[in-house]
Structure formats: C-alpha cells, structure tokens
Amino acid sequence: MENVPRNHEADIKNNSSEKELIALTEWIQRCQFDIVRSYSQRPLTEERIIFCTDPLLREVNKEAYGPNVVIIGPLCCIEQFSNDIQTQKLIYMDSFLKRAEKKASLKDFCKLIKDSADRINGCYEITHFRLYDRSRSHMKQAKPFSYNANSRPFIKMIAEDASFIIELFLRAYNKEWREERDFIFDGPGKMHNIRRDLFLAENQLPFFILKGLYELAFAGNPVFPSFLDLTCHFFRPYYNQHTSIQAPNGCHGRAKLKDAKHFTDLLRTLQLPSSKRPEESLEGGEVQGEYLYSAVLLREAGVKFKVSTNRCLLDIEFNRNSGELKIPPLRLDELTESFFRNLMAWEQRYYPHETLICDYIFVMEYLIQSTEDVDLLVRKRILINQLGSHKAVVTLFNKLCKHVAPMETNHYSDIFRKLNAYNAVRHHSWIAILKLQYFSTQWSGVATIAAIVLLVLTLIQTICAVISL
Structure with a gap:
C-alpha cells in the first residue's frame, strides 16, 4: 500500500513532463511554420515566379489580389466560384x-x-x-496538400486553363473566330472582368507553357499571329492605357517581352522605358531625407505641369531651364488599384532592386496630397479621373503605398533634387504668384495691365503737377 502514493506521484510527474513535451513540440512546429513563412517573403528565385501575395498587403485590400470570375492555375486563395466559367473553359x-x-x-x-x-x-x-474539384458549381476551400505534378488532375488543369486562355485571346484578336452567342463576348462587362483576372500575380500560368502549346498548334501558319503579338493585343488597354501596343517605337523592347515570366511580368515590362532611351531620370540614386512637394505647392514655386507625349508611364521629366514637369497621362478607373497593386507586389518580390513601378507610385503619392492637387493634374490632362470624385483619387494613392517600404534608392531621385533646387530659388515663386494672382485668366491679366497703366498715368500726372508749382 505504501507504493501507491509513490506511483501516483510518479504518474503526475510523467503527465506533467508529457504535457511540457507536447507544448515544446507545438512551439517548435510554430517556429518551423514561421521560418517557412519568412522564407516565402524572400525575393523569388529565377524559377519560382508565382506566389501568394504578402498578407500585410492583402490586409489593405484583399479583393485586389483575388480573381472575380476565372481561376487560373493551382495557386488559388478564394473559397468559392461559379460553375458558369468552368463550363466555358470546356x-x-x-x-x-x-x-x-x-x-x-x-x-x-x-x-x-x-x-x-x-x-x-x-x-x-x-x-x-x-486544388479544387472544378466539376462542381460551388466549392468549399480544399485543404492544401502535396501532389504529383505528373498526375492526371494536374495535367488536366493545365490543359483546360491554357486552352481557355489561348482560345480567348484568339477570339479577342479576330471577331470572325468567335462563335454565335458567345457567353464571354456577348455578356456585358465579362471581358473587362476576365482581362482583369488574368493580370493578377497569383492567378497565372507560366508564359513558356502557353507559348509552347500555342506554337505546337499553330507554328508556321500565317493566319495566326505569334503568341506574343496575340498576348499584347489582348492586354492593349494596359499599355500606358491609351496608345497602341504595336507601335514600332513603343517604350518596351521586344526581346524583354519574349522573356516574360507570365502576364503580370509582361504588363510590368510594357510600362518600362525603352532600352534605347538614355535613362537619365531613371538612374537610381540615394534619397536622404528628400521630400517632394505636392502639385499645388510646386505650382506656387513656379513649376509648370505639362502632359507628356511619351508612350511610357514612367517617363517623368523635369527641365530646370523652363521649369516644366512633364508627366505622361494616367487613366484612373475601378481596376487601377488592382492593376498597380499586383505589379507592385510582383516587382517587390522578383525585382527588389528595380522597383520602378513602386518608385513611380511614390512620386504620384507625393504630388497628390489633396483634392486641389487632383484638380490641378486633371486640368492639365495628366490624370483622367473615372473614379467619380477627386477625393477617391487621393485615397487611392494613399492606400497604394501602405505596407510598401520605400527603398533607399529611388529612380526619380534626380528629379527630386532638381525640383527641390528649383523650389529654393525665391524669384521663381514670386513670378509664379504674380502669374497665378494677377494673370491667371485673360480678363484678370487685362485688368492688371489696366491698373498698372492707370497707376503710371497717375504718377506722371502727379509729377507734372509738382514740377509746375
């Protein structure tokens, strides 16, 4: 009987040790999970080009990163989808x-x-x-699992998605290739939404497999364009949002487009300056405490805003002699936020030392601090506002940069320095204030000149009166 308490005490100790061991194991598992998660935040390797967006970025606007209509590839972060588009895929x-x-x-x-x-x-x-069972209309989120890339479901998924994309691009390219009562092209807004889903960073297939399947089907057939031309035609609304993507002197290099990893990468490339252009304003430099004033304050300092004729969105130029800041036009609509968010997310992960899109957005955020700044840029035709209000534009650019850390080097740092140096010259602001207050319109200018003439005549009359005494 004396052994019973001792055994009981030993059991308690054993249970306590077992609980501690379980707790320690769970802690180790959480640490391993955190380590894996931290690895997922590293710049992508040359091979791993499709990824889940950073959770911090998704917190601001998760809808900007997920598909609304069509799911492409195995990397999907939504809980349900409609069966209609799956039927159209087939x-x-x-x-x-x-x-x-x-x-x-x-x-x-x-x-x-x-x-x-x-x-x-x-x-x-x-x-x-x-990976979802796409044969059903609405699916609950499946549990993640490892699978064999050579398995039938994987091959079937890639074949369905790739065939759908290629056929969609062909029908968009030539109306004669469409069927009667086409579900996508006859439905209002469907193409608009699908085109948006196909530029999302996590809703992609590798470009090489799409190109390979297309060439297997149509290589050497003069009726069909190259897959690159077909793709560029489909995404033409996103080529600086207003110019032809087939222009011979466009801002992209064809060789760069051929090396595109996927559609998100291709769209980023389409925004970049031509390699033939001397990129004096896009040479990265350190930004040590540099601050760019808002559009209204720069105007008061004598800076003249002009809409640029350059094809590339990133071609912002400042001429110190004339005081002109030239900015290419930018159309803002309901897809603008999603478009730039996905380009920025892709760029931060794959091009961490070439964040040209992020740098551009930071410049625009500096310029747009109030509705008065938006009004100025709209009147100068730099912004084409289709968001409904100037306040919505301010909110858009303020949100775009949230959780996006600025780099130590900015490719517009040279423009920052030139604008700040121009702003430091006082007579520039004096001339600007004179123009804004007294010569802002034709009538105010006439009235100012008339007042000056009247003042001069009065002064002459006074002097003559004094002399005659």
Missing part, C-alpha cells in the same frame, strides 16, 4: 482543339504538359496548393 477548349486538329491533338498537348510538369510545378513558390 467549350473554349473544344474550340481550340478543333482549330489545332490539323497539327496536334489533345494527346500531343497533354504529352507536352507532362514533359514540362516538373518545370511548371517549379514555377510556384510553395509546394502545397489549394
């Missing part, structure tokens, strides 16, 4: 196979995907995906 896939049947069959396409499966799988930053 319809479009059937049309694509019929177009390609003279050169390739479904078996040929699946073989190409299977042979490239490991490379495709390697393009995604993580190995656990949310």
Whole structure:
C-alpha cells in the first residue's frame, strides 16, 4: 500500500513532463511554420515566379489580389466560384482543339504538359496548393496538400486553363473566330472582368507553357499571329492605357517581352522605358531625407505641369531651364488599384532592386496630397479621373503605398533634387504668384495691365503737377 502514493506521484510527474513535451513540440512546429513563412517573403528565385501575395498587403485590400470570375492555375486563395466559367473553359477548349486538329491533338498537348510538369510545378513558390474539384458549381476551400505534378488532375488543369486562355485571346484578336452567342463576348462587362483576372500575380500560368502549346498548334501558319503579338493585343488597354501596343517605337523592347515570366511580368515590362532611351531620370540614386512637394505647392514655386507625349508611364521629366514637369497621362478607373497593386507586389518580390513601378507610385503619392492637387493634374490632362470624385483619387494613392517600404534608392531621385533646387530659388515663386494672382485668366491679366497703366498715368500726372508749382 505504501507504493501507491509513490506511483501516483510518479504518474503526475510523467503527465506533467508529457504535457511540457507536447507544448515544446507545438512551439517548435510554430517556429518551423514561421521560418517557412519568412522564407516565402524572400525575393523569388529565377524559377519560382508565382506566389501568394504578402498578407500585410492583402490586409489593405484583399479583393485586389483575388480573381472575380476565372481561376487560373493551382495557386488559388478564394473559397468559392461559379460553375458558369468552368463550363466555358470546356467549350473554349473544344474550340481550340478543333482549330489545332490539323497539327496536334489533345494527346500531343497533354504529352507536352507532362514533359514540362516538373518545370511548371517549379514555377510556384510553395509546394502545397489549394486544388479544387472544378466539376462542381460551388466549392468549399480544399485543404492544401502535396501532389504529383505528373498526375492526371494536374495535367488536366493545365490543359483546360491554357486552352481557355489561348482560345480567348484568339477570339479577342479576330471577331470572325468567335462563335454565335458567345457567353464571354456577348455578356456585358465579362471581358473587362476576365482581362482583369488574368493580370493578377497569383492567378497565372507560366508564359513558356502557353507559348509552347500555342506554337505546337499553330507554328508556321500565317493566319495566326505569334503568341506574343496575340498576348499584347489582348492586354492593349494596359499599355500606358491609351496608345497602341504595336507601335514600332513603343517604350518596351521586344526581346524583354519574349522573356516574360507570365502576364503580370509582361504588363510590368510594357510600362518600362525603352532600352534605347538614355535613362537619365531613371538612374537610381540615394534619397536622404528628400521630400517632394505636392502639385499645388510646386505650382506656387513656379513649376509648370505639362502632359507628356511619351508612350511610357514612367517617363517623368523635369527641365530646370523652363521649369516644366512633364508627366505622361494616367487613366484612373475601378481596376487601377488592382492593376498597380499586383505589379507592385510582383516587382517587390522578383525585382527588389528595380522597383520602378513602386518608385513611380511614390512620386504620384507625393504630388497628390489633396483634392486641389487632383484638380490641378486633371486640368492639365495628366490624370483622367473615372473614379467619380477627386477625393477617391487621393485615397487611392494613399492606400497604394501602405505596407510598401520605400527603398533607399529611388529612380526619380534626380528629379527630386532638381525640383527641390528649383523650389529654393525665391524669384521663381514670386513670378509664379504674380502669374497665378494677377494673370491667371485673360480678363484678370487685362485688368492688371489696366491698373498698372492707370497707376503710371497717375504718377506722371502727379509729377507734372509738382514740377509746375
């Protein structure tokens, strides 16, 4: 009987030790999870080009990063979707196979995907995906799991999505290639929403597999354009938002576009300056406490805002001799936030030392601090505001830079310094105030001149009267 308390005491100690061990194990697992998560925040490698967006960025506006209509690829972060677009994927896939049947069959396409499966799988930053049963109309979120890239579901998914994209691009390129009563092109706003979903950073297929399938089907056929031209035509509304993407002197280099990793990367490239242009204003420099004043304050300092004729959104130029700040026009609509957020997220992860888009947004945020700044830029035709109010524009640029840390170097630092130096010269502001207050309109200028003439005549009359005494 004397051993019973001792055994009980030993059991208590053993249970306590076991609980401590479990707690320690759980803590180690949480640490491992945090380590894996921290690795996911590193710049992407050359291979892993498709990723889940930083949770901090999603906190500001998670809707900007997720698809509304069409899911592409295995990396998906939404809980449900409609069966309508999945049905259209199969319809479009059937049309694509019929177009390609003279050169390739479904078996040929699946073989190409299977042979490239490991490379495709390697393009995604993580190995656990949310893979959905796309045969049902509404799906609850599936548990992440590892899968074999050579498996039938993976090959089927890539084949369906790639065929849908290629057929969609073909129908957008040529109206004669569309079917009667086309669900996407006949429906109001559907193309607008699908085009938006296809530029999302986490809703992508690698560019190389799309190009490979397209060339397998249509290479050497003069009726069909190259896949690059087809893609650029589809995304033409996002080429500086107002000019033709096929212009021979465009701001992109064709070689750079051919090397695009996916559609998000291609759209970023389309915004960049031409490699032939001397990038004097886009050479990165240190920004040590530099501050750029708002548009209204710069105008009061004598800076003249002009809309630029340059094709590239990033081509901001300042001429110290004339005091002219030239900025390309930017159209703002309901998709602008999603567009720039995805380009910035991709750029921060894959081009951490070439954050040209982020630098551009920081410049615009500096310039746009109030509705008066927006009004000035709208009147100068630099901003084309389709958001409904000037306040919405201010809110947009303030939100875009949230949780986006500015780099120590900014590619517009030279313009910062020139503008601040121009602002420091006092007579520039005196001349500007004189123009704004007394010569802002034709009538105010006439009235000012008349007042000066009257003052001079009165002074002459007074002097003559004094002399005659």
